[in-house]
Amino acid sequence: MRAWILLLLPFILILVIEVNGQRRRPRPTAGRPTKRPTPPAPEPVEPTDLPPPLPPGPPSVFPDCPKECYCPADFPSTLYCDSRNLRKVPTLPSRARYVYLQNNFIDDLQEEAFKNATELQWINLDNNRIKKVEKKILEKMDNLTYLYLEKNQLKEVPSYLPPRLEQLRLSRNQISKIPPGVFSKMGHLILLDLHHNKLSDGVFNKNTFKGLNGLIQLNLAHNILRKMPPTVPESVNQLFLDKNNIEDIPNDYFKDLPNLAFLRLNYNQLSEKGIPKNTFNISSLLVLQLSHNKLSVVPPINAKLEHLYLNDNIIEKVNGTEMCPLPFAPYDFTSFDFTSIPRLRYLRLDGNQLKPPIPLDIIMCFRLLQSVVI
Numbered sequence: 001m002r003a004w005i006l007l008l009l010p011f012i013l014i015l016v017i018e019v020n021g022q023r024r025r026p027r028p029t030a031g032r033p034t035k036r037p038t039p040p041a042p043e044p045v046e047p048t049d050l051p052p053p054l055p056p057g058p059p060s061v062f063p064d065c066p067k068e069c070y071c072p073a074d075f076p077s078t079l080y081c082d083s084r085n086l087r088k089v090p091t092l093p094s095r096a097r098y099v100y101l102q103n104n105f106i107d108d109l110q111e112e113a114f115k116n117a118t119e120l121q122w123i124n125l126d127n128n129r130i131k132k133v134e135k136k137i138l139e140k141m142d143n144l145t146y147l148y149l150e151k152n153q154l155k156e157v158p159s160y161l162p163p164r165l166e167q168l169r170l171s172r173n174q175i176s177k178i179p180p181g182v183f184s185k186m187g188h189l190i191l192l193d194l195h196h197n198k199l200s201d202g203v204f205n206k207n208t209f210k211g212l213n214g215l216i217q218l219n220l221a222h223n224i225l226r227k228m229p230p231t232v233p234e235s236v237n238q239l240f241l242d243k244n245n246i247e248d249i250p251n252d253y254f255k256d257l258p259n260l261a262f263l264r265l266n267y268n269q270l271s272e273k274g275i276p277k278n279t280f281n282i283s284s285l286l287v288l289q290l291s292h293n294k295l296s297v298v299p300p301i302n303a304k305l306e307h308l309y310l311n312d313n314i315i316e317k318v319n320g321t322e323m324c325p326l327p328f329a330p331y332d333f334t335s336f337d338f339t340s341i342p343r344l345r346y347l348r349l350d351g352n353q354l355k356p357p358i359p360l361d362i363i364m365c366f367r368l369l370q371s372v373v374i
């Protein structure tokens with residue numbers, strides 16, 4: 001039975017060949033006079049330039065529902081106060097657990113607004129103008145599990161964080177500082193998103209992430225790092241470092257991350273010179289993204305890897321025999337061991353100096369390949 005499945009495999013293989021340079025070009029709009037785009041209106045600078053707040057909605061079944069919010073009758077713990085031109089947080093009733101305040105113009109969190117809401121669990125403050133979150137406010141939110149503060153004007157990670165937090169989203173701010181020890185008691189944190197900020201190498205030391213014993217996803221993409229962070233919590237499964245200026249990776253860097261399965265390093269400055277030979281040959285890794293770097297050869301990979309992105313590098317040649325993570329030998333169709341074939345299913349090689357066809361030895365090695373883009 002097994003041998004029968006295997007014989008079919010090469011036929012199931014679908015090869016997507018997208019030849020570079022054959023992409024469609026936009027058609028010229030012949031004959032029509034091209035209109036000059038009118039310059040966009042300047043962004044409003046001060047709240048006084050903004051449209052007036054929306055009029056209050058219909059009366060709520062809850063007499064304590066702030067007039068700026070919608071309090072659905074069947075979800076007494078939820079308040080929708082998002083996208084309403086709010087300049088400040090309305091006074092929240094004590095039953096509030098889930099509060100949506102995103103897409104407003106809030107620039108400060110006043111203590112009075114949160115005084116009664118001591119059992120908050122989620123608060124979404126994305127897309128506001130918050131510059132700082134005072135310790136005394138977050139200290140009152142000991143039940144908070146989700147804190148969303150994306151797209152604000154924070155310059156540093158808040159100096160106090162509620163100890164039960166599971167998700168902290170701080171992307172798209174101006175963060176260039178992490179107060180020492182701020183994560184030291186944050187053993188429940190699962191997701192830490194700091195992408196699109198102004199973090200540089202000097203911000204990190206060996207103890208920065210100490211205490212994050214349950215962290216699964218760490219996103220540091222789109223910052224100004226030139227080096228890998230000195231330590232990453234051992235529990236991390238997803239590490240995103242795209243769009244930095246990382247040139248090299250220390251020896252055995254990933255050996256201390258036995259749970260790492262998703263690694264993204266797209267848009268960096270990596271070349272062979274900066275990568276010790278077996279850096280990415282780690283058996284926990286399932287997805288490895290190295291597109292838009294300066295690699296000229298395919299780095300050694302592990303047989304367990306399923307997705308490999310090497311597009312937009314400067315690779316001139318691939319040799320499937322050398323790339324194959326397991327001894328390259330003709331397969332014995334009669335006694336076939338399914339665990340002994342490389343698991344690679346998706347391979348991107350486009351945007352390099354390679355030309356189709358896909359070398360036969362790649363297809364011979366990676367029998368589970370479903371898609372190759374060259």
Ligand SMILES: *[C@@H]1O[C@H](CO)[C@@H](O)[C@H](O)[C@H]1NC(C)=O
Binds near residue numbers: 064091092093094116
């Ligand atoms: C806060 O709680 C106190 C005591 O339960 C209550 O008297 C007061 O009206 C509440 N304030 C608001 C704004 O809900």
Ligand SMILES: *[C@@H]1O[C@H](CO)[C@@H](O)[C@H](O)[C@H]1NC(C)=O
Binds near residue numbers: 119142143
């Ligand atoms: C909030 O936290 C307290 C302990 O600090 C706990 O007793 C209470 O059950 C929590 N409330 C909710 C809704 O989780």
Ligand SMILES: *[C@@H]1O[C@H](CO)[C@@H](O)[C@H](O)[C@H]1NC(C)=O
Binds near residue numbers: 300
């Ligand atoms: C990759 O690592 C495995 C052990 O996990 C080892 O057997 C293999 O030789 C390594 N590959 C290369 C190219 O060094």
Ligand SMILES: *[C@@H]1O[C@H](CO)[C@@H](O)[C@H](O)[C@H]1NC(C)=O
Binds near residue numbers: 319320321322
């Ligand atoms: C690929 O590498 C193997 C082993 O290094 C070598 O024997 C073979 O000739 C190479 N194939 C090509 C097409 O260069």
